[in-house]
Amino acid sequence: MRGLVHYRETIAVLVALVLTLVFAVTTNGVFLNHANMVSVTHVTAVLAIIAIGQSLVICAGEIDISVGSIFAMGAMTFLALAPEFGVFAAVGTALLVGFMIGAFNGYLVAYLGIPSLIITLSSLFIFRGIAYMLVQDGALRIPLAERLAMDGYLAFGSGTFFGFNNSVLWMLAFMVVLHLVMFTMPFGNRLLAVGGDAKSATSRGVRVRRVKLTAFIVVGLCAAFAGILEANKVGYADGTTGRLMELEAIAACVVGGCALAGGRMSIIGTIAGAFILASIQSYLVITGTTPQLYLVVMATFVICAALLDARVRQWALRLR
Numbered sequence: 097m098r099g100l101v102h103y104r105e106t107i108a109v110l111v112a113l114v115l116t117l118v119f120a121v122t123t124n125g126v127f128l129n130h131a132n133m134v135s136v137t138h139v140t141a142v143l144a145i146i147a148i149g150q151s152l153v154i155c156a157g158e159i160d161i162s163v164g165s166i167f168a169m170g171a172m173t174f175l176a177l178a179p180e181f182g183v184f185a186a187v188g189t190a191l192l193v194g195f196m197i198g199a200f201n202g203y204l205v206a207y208l209g210i211p212s213l214i215i216t217l218s219s220l221f222i223f224r225g226i227a228y229m230l231v232q233d234g235a236l237r238i239p240l241a242e243r244l245a246m247d248g249y250l251a252f253g254s255g256t257f258f259g260f261n262n263s264v265l266w267m268l269a270f271m272v273v274l275h276l277v278m279f280t281m282p283f284g285n286r287l288l289a290v291g292g293d294a295k296s297a298t299s300r301g302v303r304v305r306r307v308k309l310t311a312f313i314v315v316g317l318c319a320a321f322a323g324i325l326e327a328n329k330v331g332y333a334d335g336t337t338g339r340l341m342e343l344e345a346i347a348a349c350v351v352g353g354c355a356l357a358g359g360r361m362s363i364i365g366t367i368a369g370a371f372i373l374a375s376i377q378s379y380l381v382i383t384g385t386t387p388q389l390y391l392v393v394m395a396t397f398v399i400c401a402a403l404l405d406a407r408v409r410q411w412a413l414r415l416r
Contacts (some may be wrong), residue, residue, distance in 0.1 A: 098397045105365035106406070111351075112368045114320040119379045126382055127375075132260065133278060136261050136371075138329070142265035142322045146341060147348035148270055149318030151366045152278075153348050156206060157358030158212035161292035161310070161318040162219035163345055166197050167338030168227040170323030175236040175333050183328075185246035191321050198316020199221065202309035209286040222341065235334035243331050252328045267367070270318065274362050275411050287311065290361045291358030301413030324347035340391075344373055351401045354405065 103244045119127040126132065146163050153160045170190040178186035201219055230236070243249050255262040278284035289297040290307045298304050319338075329331050350356060351372055352365030376397075377390050 099255050105362040105368070106350045106402075108362070108365040108368035108372070109123055110262070110369050115372060115379075118152060119375060119382075123379070126269040127379060132158060132378060133147060134260055136374050139374040139377065140367070140371045141261070143262040143341070143344055143348060144267050144367045145270050145322040145325070145376060146315075146319050147345040147352070147366045147370050148274055148363055149315030150345040151349045151352075151354050151361045151363065152274070152287060153212070153315050154346075154354045154356060154363040155287055155291045155312045155358060156410045157294065158200060158308060158311070159356070160212065160216045160315050161346070162197070162201060162223065163315060164229065164317055164338040164341035164343075165220045165223035166194050166319035167221050167326075167341050168335070169193050170320030171195065171327035171333040171337050172230055172236055172323075173320075174324045174327045175231075175238055175331070178246060178328075179238055179242060182251065183246050187248075187324055191317055194316040194317075194320025194323075195313055196317075197320075198313040199309070201316070202312030205365075206305040206308035224335070224339075227337065231334050233335075235332055238331040238332060239346070241269065249328065252324055254329050261312065261329065262327050263388050264328070265338070266321070266325060270286050274292040274314075278361070278363070281384050283310070284305070288359055288361075291360070293353075293359075312407055313346050344394065347398045348373055356402070 116127070137364070144211075146167065150160060150163060167168065171191050172195060173190040174186045176186075177189055181189075190249070197219065201212070201215050202213045202289070204210050243254070252266075257265050286297070286302045286307050289302055290304050294304050319341075323333075323338065328335075348369035349361075349366050350369070352369030353362040354366065356359060373394060376393050380387060380390055380393075
């Protein structure tokens with residue numbers, strides 16, 4: 097199984113590299129200019145943070161399609177509180193909101209046995225509706241001059257690191273922490289066991305419900321934090337903020353090598369998947385292609401990744 101993960105991970109990275117080369121050549125280098133790469137890496141970082149959290153839930157054999165709404169709630173909470181209470185208090189409160197939504201979803205799924213698709217679909221609508229009600233057809237805004245005057249503004253998605261947005265640093269921090277958790281701590285083995293066969297994991301003494309609850313809490317925190325990074329950078333959020341990000345996060349996971357059936361994940365592959373999606377989106381903008389085509393391309397990539405996953409699984413089973 098570990099070899100299968102590395103195989104899919106390698107494919108995702110190679111596809112990302114090939115697409116980068118193709119896009120650079122077909123746009124006469126515009127794709128690789130500094131301004132565009134700053135944009136692509138920021139979009140990648142924000143999406144990857146959500147997708148990394150989503151990969152834990154998928155690895156546990158569940159799914160969370162409410163992350164776009166959690167993203168919006170995190171962004172709006174931050175923008176509503178930062179001017180009066182400061183950046184750090186706003187960040188803490190927004191993370192608490194993400195924690196509570198994740199815990200709500202996780203408890204209903206893990207302890208009450210309600211299917212995660214039903215629960216998170218309901219949460220998607222509930223918190224998307226709340227987001228719309230908070231702005232009443234308007235938006236929450238913090239002007240740039242006001243954001244620049246706030247202590248801590250540059251720390252969360254608005255500062256730079258070697259000319260790139262520091263959201264990339266946050267993505268790398270999430271990657272390192274979750275990699276250590278997954279591959280050097282007992283929780284990682286327990287999560288893989290739960291996703292592989294929950295009944296077997298229970299018989300071995302794994303607390304399946306606690307593992308699943310933890311995965312949902314983590315993705316809630318990841319989605320809220322990604323919302324903070326985006327809101328702090330653009331200073332704006334409305335009822336549509338984060339719309340379709342749940343699908344992009346799932347697509348990044350699948351393209352990156354996560355198995356929707358559970359029991360397999362790849363953090364590096366998931367980040368590569370996020371980069372692929374961000375690159376495609378940027379390329380379509382550069383070439384003046386209709387933005388709606390992005391949805392078609394994203395769905396095509398997911399289908400191809402799923403077909404490849406099925407073929408590789410069949411091949412691996414024949415080798416046993």
